[in-house]
Amino acid sequence: MTSRKKLICVRCPQGCELTTSLDGYGAITKISGNICKLGIEYAETELKDPRRTLTTTVKVDGGALPLCPVWSEKPVPKDKITEIMRELDKITIKAPVSAGQVVAENILNTGVNITASRGIIIR
Amino acid sequence: MSTNYDVIVIGAGPAGLAAAIEAKKAGARTLVVERNNEAGGILPQCIHNGFGSVIFKKDLPGPLYASYFMEEAEKAGVEMLFDTMALDITPWGLNTEEPENRGGQRGSAVPTIRITATNKTGFLELKTKALVLATGCRERTRSQIRLPGTRPAGVFTAGTVQRMVNIEGFMPGKNFVILGSGDIGMIMARRLTLEGAKVIKVIELLPYLTGLRRNYVQCLQDFNIPLELSTTISRINGKDRVESVTTVKAGEGLLPIAGSEEDVPCDTLLLSAGLIPENELAKKAGIILDPLTGGPVVDENMAVNIPGIFAAGNSVTIYDLVDYVSKAGYIAGRNAADYAAGKTKPAEYIEIRPGENVRNVIPQRIHKKNAGPSEIMFELRVSREFPEKCSVNVMDGDAVLYSKKEKYARPAEMLTLRLDSKSADALKNADNVSITVSDLKKEEGNSK
Numbered sequence: 001m002t003s004r005k006k007l008i009c010v011r012c013p014q015g016c017e018l019t020t021s022l023d024g025y026g027a028i029t030k031i032s033g034n035i036c037k038l039g040i041e042y043a044e045t046e047l048k049d050p051r052r053t054l055t056t057t058v059k060v061d062g063g064a065l066p067l068c069p070v071w072s073e074k075p076v077p078k079d080k081i082t083e084i085m086r087e088l089d090k091i092t093i094k095a096p097v098s099a100g101q102v103v104a105e106n107i108l109n110t111g112v113n114i115t116a117s118r119g120i121i122i123r
Numbered sequence: 124m125s126t127n128y129d130v131i132v133i134g135a136g137p138a139g140l141a142a143a144i145e146a147k148k149a150g151a152r153t154l155v156v157e158r159n160n161e162a163g164g165i166l167p168q169c170i171h172n173g174f175g176s177v178i179f180k181k182d183l184p185g186p187l188y189a190s191y192f193m194e195e196a197e198k199a200g201v202e203m204l205f206d207t208m209a210l211d212i213t214p215w216g217l218n219t220e221e222p223e224n225r226g227g228q229r230g231s232a233v234p235t236i237r238i239t240a241t242n243k244t245g246f247l248e249l250k251t252k253a254l255v256l257a258t259g260c261r262e263r264t265r266s267q268i269r270l271p272g273t274r275p276a277g278v279f280t281a282g283t284v285q286r287m288v289n290i291e292g293f294m295p296g297k298n299f300v301i302l303g304s305g306d307i308g309m310i311m312a313r314r315l316t317l318e319g320a321k322v323i324k325v326i327e328l329l330p331y332l333t334g335l336r337r338n339y340v341q342c343l344q345d346f347n348i349p350l351e352l353s354t355t356i357s358r359i360n361g362k363d364r365v366e367s368v369t370t371v372k373a374g375e376g377l378l379p380i381a382g383s384e385e386d387v388p389c390d391t392l393l394l395s396a397g398l399i400p401e402n403e404l405a406k407k408a409g410i411i412l413d414p415l416t417g418g419p420v421v422d423e424n425m426a427v428n429i430p431g432i433f434a435a436g437n438s439v440t441i442y443d444l445v446d447y448v449s450k451a452g453y454i455a456g457r458n459a460a461d462y463a464a465g466k467t468k469p470a471e472y473i474e475i476r477p478g479e480n481v482r483n484v485i486p487q488r489i490h491k492k493n494a495g496p497s498e499i500m501f502e503l504r505v506s507r508e509f510p511e512k513c514s515v516n517v518m519d520g521d522a523v524l525y526s527k528k529e530k531y532a533r534p535a536e537m538l539t540l541r542l543d544s545k546s547a548d549a550l551k552n553a554d555n556v557s558i559t560v561s562d563l564k565k566e567e568g569n570s571k
Contacts, residue, residue, distance in 0.1 A: 008337060008339070009337070010337040010340050011337075012176045012182070012337075013173060013176060013335055013337060013444055015335055015337040015340075017336075053172045053182065055170050055172055055184050056170070056317060056318075057170065057292070059292075066292040067290065067291075067292045069184060069186050071170075071172060071187075078345065081317070099186070117170065117184040117185075117186045117187045118167065118186035118189075118190060119190070
C-alpha cells in the first residue's frame with residue numbers, strides 16, 4: 001500500500017507545496033514539488049520528527065527594556081514547544097544583555113541553546 | 124552637529140539603514156533622521172524568525188536581522204539623529220536662497236534640499252544634496268476598513284499588540300479573534316497562543332489566504348487555530364470592553380450573505396487588514412504618488428519625480444520580505460550618493476503600466492538609456508489567483524517583448540521579473556509598455 005502526503009515547506013518564505021509518496025511502512029519513496037534541497041530536508045524531518053524554530057521573550061532585570069527577545073538557534077521538536085515555553089517563563093536575565101548571549105543551554109536536553117536575539121542596555 | 128549633508132535618509136528601518144550604508148560606502152556624507160530612540164524600524168518587535176533568507180541565506184529573528192545593519196551602519200560611519208521627527212521637505216526648485224544654499228559646497232552643481240525637523244533641542248534645519256525617504260508603512264485601522272458596531276476597548280491592530288506583547292511585556296486580552304489572514308495576524312495568533320491566550324479563530328474576507336503559506340502551517344495549523352475564509356465581521360459588540368463580534372459569510376462581490384451571521388464571544392479583536400505606505404512628507408513635498416501602490420512613482424534607481432529625492436522600502440510598495448526592502452534601500456542609497464556627487468543627468472523615461480491581471484508594478488518608469496545596457500527588475504502583484512502555470516509578460520501594445528513562466532501566482536506573493544540586459548534591449552524602442560499575467564494553457568491553445 002502506497003500513499004501520498006502533501007506538505008507545505010516552512011523552511012523559507014517560498015512555501016513550496018511538497019508531495020511525498022510513502023510505501024506501506026510509511027517510508028518516503030519520493031518527494032516532489034520542492035525547488036531546493038531544503039524541501040527534501042523538511043519533508044524528511046516533518047514526517048519523522050517535526051521541528052520548529054521557537055522565538056519568544058524572557059524577562060530582563062535592570063534593562064532599558066523589560067523583555068529580551070530570544071530564539072532557539074536550531075529547530076526544536078514541535079511537541080516540546082509548550083514545555084520549553086514553561087521553562088523560559090521561569091528565567092530572568094540581568095542587563096546588560098548582548099545579542100547571541102546564551103540564555104538557556106541545551107534546553108530540556110534537546111541539544112539546542114536558547115539565545116538572545118538582540119542586546120539590551122542597562123536602564 | 125553639522126547641518127550640511129550629501130545624503131539624508133528619513134527613517135532608520137531596514138530600507139533606511141541599507142540606503143545609508145550604501146550611500147556612505149559610496150563616499151557621501153550621510154545622516155539618518157529617525158523619530159524613534161533606536162534603529163531597526165518595526166524589526167525589534169518582529170521577534171519571530173523568517174528574516175534574511177535572501178540576503179544572508181539564513182532564517183533569522185527580526186531583531187538580529189536589524190542588528191547586522193545597525194553594526195554595518197556604525198562601521199561605515201553613518202551619522203544617526205534619533206528622537207527626531209522630520210516635518211517638512213523643501214525641494215531645491217522652491218529654494219530661492221542663492222548661492223550659499225547651493226549644496227553647501229562652492230561651485231557645486233547640485234542644489235540643496237532643505238529638511239525641517241524637531242526634537243527635544245527644538246527646531247532643526249538640515250540641508251542635503253540628495254534625500255532618501257524610507258518612511259515605511261502603517262497598519263490599516265478599524266475606521267479604514269469601516270467595521271460597524273459599538274466602540275468598546277479591546278480593538279487593536281495586530282502590530283500594536285505585537286509591540287505590547289514583545290517589547291512592553293503585557294497581554295491586552297484573554298480571548299482573541301483575528302480579522303485578516305495577513306502575516307502579522309497569523310504570527311500574532313501563534314505568539315498569543317504561546318503566551319497563554321486563547322485565539323478563537325482567524326477570519327479572512329477574501330476566499331484565499333493573504334499571508335504566506337508557511338505562516339498558515341507554522342502559526343495556525345501547528346496550534347489548531349481555525350481559519351475561516353470568505354468571512355468577515357459585520358458588527359463589534361460590547362459596551363466598555365469587546366464582548367463579542369458578529370461574523371458573516373461573504374458571497375459574490377464580497378457582499379455579506381444574509382442569514383449567515385454568527386456571534387463569536389471574545390474580549391479582544393485584532394486587525395491584520397493590510398498595510399498602507401506612509402507618504403505624508405512625500406505628498407507635502409509634491410512627490411507624485413501611484414494610486415495603485417500608495418507610494419511614490421519611482422524609476423529603477425528608486426528616484427521619484429523630484430530630482431535628488433529617492434524612496435525605498437514599504438513607503439514605495441508593500442513587500443513580502445524584508446530582504447527585498449533592504450535591497451531596494453541599497454539601490455536608493457547608491458543612486459542618492461551618485462546624484463549628490465553630480466553624476467546624474469536628466470533622462471528620458473519609458474512608462475511601465477500594470478496590464479491585465481496585474482494589480483501594481485514597480486518601477487513605474489525606467490530610463491530609456493538603461494533599457495539594454497543594464498538588467499532591469501520589476502516587482503509586481505497579480506490581482507487574482509493563478510493556481511496553475513501562468514506567464515508574466517512584458518508587452519508593447521499587443522506585442523509580447525518578453526515572457527517568463529511561473530508555476531503559480533497569488534495576490535499574496537510579490538512576483539519578481541528580472542530582464543537580463545539582452546531582454547531589456549527590447550524595451551528600448553517600446554512606447555506602450557505594460558506588464559500582464561496570463562494563464563499559460565489558454566495562451567498555448569491560442570497560438571497552436
